[in-house]
Amino acid sequence: MEENKETPVFKTIIIDNIKYKTTLTKKFMARKSYEPINFNKVYSFIPGTVRKVFVKEGAKVKKGTQLLELEAMKMVNNITAPVDGIVTKINVKSGDLVSKSVLLVEMN
C-alpha cells in the first residue's frame, strides 16, 4: 500500500529551545490546554441526570453542604460544596442531562 503523498503543511515545534520544522497530528492540535483547578466552580465528575437541586442562588453554604443530586450509572451521587461560601450561580435544574465536566454550580 503506497500512501498518497500530499504536500505536508509544516509547522514549528519547540523542544529544549530548539525549533523543529515538522507536521502536527490531529490529536496534537486537538489537545486541551490545562486549566488550574478552581474550587469555586463545581463541575460534573460523571455524565448523568440532575435529580434534585437543594440550594438557591445567593445561599450561604458551608463546605460539605449538599448542593444537588446527580444520578449516573444508576447511582445517586451527592454533589457537595467544596468550600465555605455563597452560591452565585446554578447552571442546571432538576431533570437536566449533563455530560462530564459541565459547570454545575458557581460559588464565591
Next chain:
Amino acid sequence: MYALPATEAGIRDIKGTLSKSSDMSLTKKTSDLKKRMRDALMGGGQVAIDKQKATGKMTARERIIALVDPKSFHEYDLFVEHAGKDFNMGDKYLPGDGVITGTGTINGYPVCIYAQDFTVAGGSLGWMHAKKITKIMDHAMKLKVPIIGINDSGGARIQEGVNSLAGYGEIFYRNTQASGVIPQISVILGPCAGGAVYSPALTDFVFVVDKISKMFITGPEVIKTVLGEEISMEELGGARVQSEITGNAHFFALSEQECFEQIKTLCSFIPWNNIKKAEAFPKKPPRTRTYNIDSIFPSNPRQPYDVKDIIRSIVDDSEFFEVQAMFAANIVIGFARLNGNTVGFVANQPLVLAGVLDVDSSDKAARFIRYCDAFNVPLVTLVDLPGYLPGVDQEHAGVIRHGAKVLYAYSEATVPKMTVILRKAYGGGYIAMCSSHLRADFVFAWPTAEIAVMGPEGAANIIFRNEIKNAENPEEMRKLKIKEYKEKFANPYVAAAYGYVDAVIEPAETRSMLIHALEISAEKVEIPPIKKHGIPPF
C-alpha cells in the same frame, strides 16, 4: 456392520439384493448429507444475504474464500446447533450457529480461521457459537498455526443469558493463553461491540475497513440515553477513529478485498508460531534510484524528512510493510526484509511532531517490540528524536509510565537488536531508543549523529548560564557557546569514545552493516533471569 434398518427404504433394501441396497443407501445418505449441507450453507437465507450485500459487505463464507488460497478452505462444525432453550429459541434453526470455522492456507501457509455470519441471528454469540470458536482456537494452538478471526456480530445473544457471557470469557482466556505462542489476527468486518471488542484487543493485529468496521464498548444509543450526546457509529468507533485516534486497529483498508491483501502480506512477514522463524524470501536489493539516502536525508537536525524513505533505501526491494500507519505517526513501526529475512523496524519520524516520544508513540513502539521479540523477528531501530513531548496533557496522561514501556520492551527483548543513530539522540530518548545500555547488540551511528544529554541550545543555556548572563553581549555569547557545545558534543564521537557506539558508518554502508550484523547474530541466545513474568508498566 449390522444396524437395525430404521427407514422404510432400509426395510425395502433388506428384501432386495444386498449389494444393490447398500449402494442405494449410500447414494441416499449422501444426497441427504448434501441437502443438509445446502440448508446449512445458505446461512440466514437469501433475504438476509441480500441485506448483507446491500450494506456493501461480503458474506462470511465469501470472506473466508477470498482470504485463503483457492480450494484450501475446509469447514468443520457445519452442523452444530445452538443451545438456546429459553424464549422459544428451542424451535429456531440457526445454521452453524452463526459462525463458520475451519482451516486453510494463505500463500501456502497454514491457518485456522473463523468468520461470524451476520446473516444468522445477527452473528450473535451464543454458547455453541463460542464453542465453535474456542474449538478452532484450541486446534490452532495444538497445530501451532495462526488463528484468524473475522468479526461481524451484533454482540451477545441476549436470549442465552449468562451462557453467552461465558462464551466470551472462554474466548478471552484462550486469546491470552495463545498470546505470544501463535499469531492472532482479528478482522473487523461489521459491528464488534460491547464485550466482543476485547477479543480483538487481546490479539496481535486488528484489521479494519472504512465504513464497514465499527468497534465500541457502549454504542451511540446508550450514549444518547445516558448522556444526551448524539454521535454516529462512524464517529464513535469507525475504522478511521480506531486507526488514527485510539490505536486499537493496526491496518486500515478502503475495501474488504484490500484488507485481505494486507492480511496475506502480513502473513508473508511473520512466522507461523513462536518456535519458528519467518520464512526467508529471495534476496533483492533496494531500489536506490527512487530511494536515495543523499537526496532524502537533510543533515540539519531541525529539518524534516520521511524516515520511511530511509527504511526503503535500506531494505529488500524497498518494500516496507507499515503497521499502525495512521496512529501516533511520530514513530514508525513495520516489517521489511534484509537479504530475504524479516526484520521489524522501529523508527522515529521527524516528519511528524519532530519524531518525539509521547504517550501514544511509546505504547505503539513498545507493543511492536514485544511482538517481534515473541516471534523471533530481529529488531532494527532508527534513531532521530529530540526527546519527549513537553506538555501538561502529556504529563497528566502518564507519559512517565507509558514512556517506561519502551525501556521495558527493549531491555526485555532477546532477539538480535540493531540500532542506527541517524541524527539526534538526545537525553532520555537516546537511552530509550535501543541504546547499547538496553543491550542493543550493535549500535551504529551516521557521522551526522548528535548523541548528547540534550540539544545544544538547551545545554549551552544551562552550562554557560553565568558566562552568558555576565557577557557584554549576552546574545552573541549565547550563540558562541552553543556553537562551542555543538562542535564538542553534538557528534557521534564522544559516545564512540566510550564504546557506546560500536561503529560510526557512512550512510551508504547501512544496509551491508545491518545484513552482516543480522547474519552473525542468527544463533543469538540470551537467557533472561528465571521468573514467572515481569511486571511491565502497562
